[in-house]
Amino acid sequence: MELDEAVATARATHQSVLTTIRRDGRPQLSNVLHYVRDDGVIVVSTTATTAKHRNLRRDPWAALKVDGTSFWSYAVLEAEASFSDVAADPHDDAVEELVAYFRAVSGEHSDWDDYRRAMVADQRVAVRLTPTRAYGLIR
Numbered sequence: 758m759e760l761d762e763a764v765a766t767a768r769a770t771h772q773s774v775l776t777t778i779r780r781d782g783r784p785q786l787s788n789v790l791h792y793v794r795d796d797g798v799i800v801v802s803t804t805a806t807t808a809k810h811r812n813l814r815r816d817p818w819a820a821l822k823v824d825g826t827s828f829w830s831y832a833v834l835e836a837e838a839s840f841s842d843v844a845a846d847p848h849d850d851a852v853e854e855l856v857a858y859f860r861a862v863s864g865e866h867s868d869w870d871d872y873r874r875a876m877v878a879d880q881r882v883a884v885r886l887t888p889t890r891a892y893g894l895i896r
Contacts, residue, residue, distance in 0.1 A: 763832035763891030767823045768793045771862045775801060776820040777812035785812060791821065791886075792861035799836065799886040800858050804879050805843045813838045819886055825895050832893035836886035844881045847873035854883040 767773065775789045787809050789801045799821060803810050813819060817838040824831050841851040847870070855876050859866055866872045875881075 758832060758891045758893050758895070760834075760888055760891045762895060763823075763834050763893060764793060764797050764799075764888060766825055766832040766893075766895055767791065767799055767821065767834060769825075770823055772824070774822040775809060776822070777809045778816050778818065779808070779812060780815065785809065789821075790862050792858060797888065799834065799888065800854075800861075801884045801886065802855055802858050803882055803884055805882050806880060810882060810884070813884060814840070819884075821886060822893075827896055830894060830896040832891060832895060834886070834888040835890040836888045839885045839887070841883040841885075844876040844879070847877055851881070851883065852876045855881055858883055 771790045771792060773789055773791050775787045776784050779785050785808055791799050791801045793799050819836050819838050821834045822831060841854045844851040844855060852873050
């Protein structure tokens, strides 16, 4: 599967499964919401306290599985991870990136001030996944 085809499959949905590597080398899988930026980078939101965040900080490799239109149709994107800062102020760059994430995944929020406060309280982080390899089968 070509990388462009896998990225296009990821663009068609916001639901995916993120795989990271635990300290002991075993995989950890998490259901996540994502969006694909115009430059092909995939963005996921998490908190600084999750296992997936700790795993990615230690080993910045991830795989993101997205489903196609049937059970037998899927794409897996292996990626290198980078991160925003942990949200520390309702108007910092990290929160701005999380606002862009929310808009791309869910549209407009009913109370942006509340959302911004929650991002700080939750210690949210935007995880940026730059795809490096893809495999799967799109039918």
